[in-house]
Amino acid sequence: MSVASILATFATAPLPAAEILAPPWMAHLWFVLLCLLLTGYAVLDGFDLGVGIIHFLIGRNARERTVHTNVIGPIWDGNEVWLVTFGGGLFAAFPLAYGSIFSAFMVPLVIVLFCLIARATSLEFRSKATGRWTVLACDLLFSVASIVATFVLGVATGAVMEGVPIDPAGNLVLPGTMTPGGPGPFAEITFALTPFSVTCGVLALTLFALHGAMFLNLKATGITETRIRGAFIGMYLAFLGSLLMATFLAFRDVDAASGFTLLGGFATLLNVLAIVNLAWAMRQRGKWRCFLASTVMVTAMIVLFGSTIHPNLLVSSLDPTWSITIQNAASTRATLLTMFVVVVVGIPFVLLYTAITYWTFRGTVSVEDVPEDRTA
């Protein structure tokens, strides 16, 4: 088909009814929706990844660590579903971005998937294991997998903010492609590693660690509580340090971060308030306030991420005109509208199920509940 005949088809195409029902900003609404799904994932899986990160820091022996696995045992599965839905939503609403981002980050994603499955497996194995060393091996796998998954997710988020070398067709151009030797053996990973993205990885680690600790604080009593209180200052300072570092590097390296947006400013303000409030609430031993504060912090991070990349979904670091924008990557408006209806009807149910699950498993777990002879 020639370009002219395509244009002709387009000019004569009748205006579908969906054109009126689904205005052009429908795509942006979907962007917001996806940010919400990502927030849901970061808040929910954030704390169970976080519990994994501080698994050995807070739990000093197998019995104490059993408290952690008992707390997140019934809920991690439902939390990860948010990631699946985010992936599905991205596929449906922005197929172009889905194809480009996922194929560019293929290797990091495989690492994340590997870790998520390894986490699930180690939790399962742990509940069946009886030997001391088996339990320790499961604990180690669980913790390392949580750490690696969080770090890689953080790095990928940072790399998306900073921009990725993609060609006009939206495919990744590996660094070194133009050199005689071709791309290096680890180019699929190294393309994403910059000072900013690595700092984002560390920031994700410290943030989720804090968030996980606040969730554990809420759900566990006894010795676990004491240990969290003891480790709090260290985790808090580590988070503050990586946040300041990431902010500095964002202004230095990320083009989009230098411009001020109302939403970005609001998120920053919210973040600062939450960070201050977290320390204050911890002093006053307000467990719910602590958890709320860390939840707001995670949410603010995602809002900052969203407001930074908007109106792009993936910035091309080679040529800005090759960037994949929200409008260009979007599915047809009819599909966006159909899917929007599906989501609007579906979300209340989803929240209801989540609420039912958490209500069923309300209450706290303590190390005294774990029998001494059964570590798992």
Added chain:
Amino acid sequence: MEFLTDTEIMSRIQFAITISFHYLFPPLTIGLGFLLVAMEWKWLRTGDPVWERTARFWTSMFAINFALGVATGIVMEFEFGTNWSEYSRFVGDVFGSMLAAEGLWAFFLESGFLAVLVFGWDKVSRRFHFFATLMVCLGSTFSSIWIVMANSWMQTPTGFAVEPMLRDGVPWVVDGQPVTRAVLTDFFAAILNPSSVNRITHVWVGAATMGSFFVLSISAYWILRGRHLAVATRSFGLALVLAAIGTVGAMMTGDANARMVAVHQPVKLAAMEGVYETSDTLAPLTIIGMPDDAESKMDWEIGVPGALSALVYRRLHDAEGHPLSIPGLDLVPEDDRPMTAVVYACFHIMVGCGTFLVGVVGLGIYHWLRGSLWNTRWLLLMFIIGVFPAAIANQTGWFTAETGRQPWVVHPASPRVDPDQGAMSPLWLVDPKRPESEQVRLWTPGDPVDDLAGWHYPYGRRIVTDAKGEHRILPAGVDPEEGASISYDGTKSMRTSDGFSKALRSGAVLWACVMFLLIYLMLGMLWFVVLNHKIHKGPDDHTPGDGEGGLIVAMRRALGEITSMTGLRGGGSK
């Protein structure tokens, strides 16, 4: 080992590994879900503690299989983006929305209530627990509906148009080629495409077979060993009913599916049945045979004469008395043929396994009605091993469906003129080498075949019928003229070789394959350990003092007992 450096082949292998491993679990949980609802219903109605123990045990079995299904399912979804980005960009508007709908409606429902199902026994009321079971069962069933509809759309796509993609309001051109994509024009036509209902029902009966044989296998093992008899016999009875529905249903829906394939994917049918040559006589149904792709013929073929024609057309001759033959692979250019040997083998393994299971279930019901089932040890042993053919049939069935439609990832619409006429309708054939007015002809099963040399299915081509009623092939890039009607549009399809991610190096895909194999090894080990532990421990709190461990050991013992053929009665009880 040349394929190791081919990104497309490696991506296909990676997808095959991940989806095959994934598909061990969903049919099991869907089938087991039906049984769980029945068990919990019985418990709710009777309050019988045996039903409670039964439901509790199978729920814990359900949980481990479900968790593995979820974990491996996440991989599937992401793989569309990582390895098949060109495909994702092309079909996102249609296929992506079905996948997202699945995630939201079904996945959340099941995952949300699963926690209540597994951990909530002592925390919620019996009534609410039953409700949660029902929701999980519904969730996994909904899930299968969306996924199979999405896959069916790739097999027999309808309700969409291929449109140029826009970038900032103007057509997006990369390397001088306008980029196109599939656009949803009719949601219900897309989800209720010609194959979706047939395929969903076939998947459900497959799942019923898988889930019921899982229960039958473990129950039969206990009965043979004389353990947990109360729970085992009740589970066995319920599962036997579902197995009967599943296996008989599989034959019926399988027949409907094959007839649908005959209309919409005639090449797949030819590959399934090993029909290399179009003949003007009735087509035999091959029972034994080995396809030889290099020579394009069947070796050691033994078949039932005329049976394939009879199955597909439901009669042997058309109105004029011509025998109804089956179009063969010789009408397809070599590039458009699937790997016939694979398709043929998978299809026949599936049918073989299904036939075996029908026999076992039939005998099981016969002995059950006679009251001699629990003493017929060889039959119980058949039930124990029956779980393997059930799993193999589910796997090979999908292998048949997925390898049979190659080399297409989005299959072209049916080359038949009018799908409403069913398998009886004539075929369009084309020969681009002939003069323009003679390039298209119709071929009706039964027509002479000696003049078919050079004629092909019009895959990837467009045929127009002009005002005078003459047909010709439309060269690529030309719009149909005024007054001409499009009979068949082969441009609305995608080849698998165009669908994989161009950004990937084969080394990265190879690495991913190794990583996934590693994690699946781990998951497989976990699955085996947990299952073995649970089966051995059983549903009762007290475990009989039986030091010997493991399913394998016990099966070996059971085999030994059978070869001796003595002490059949009550031999398994302790």
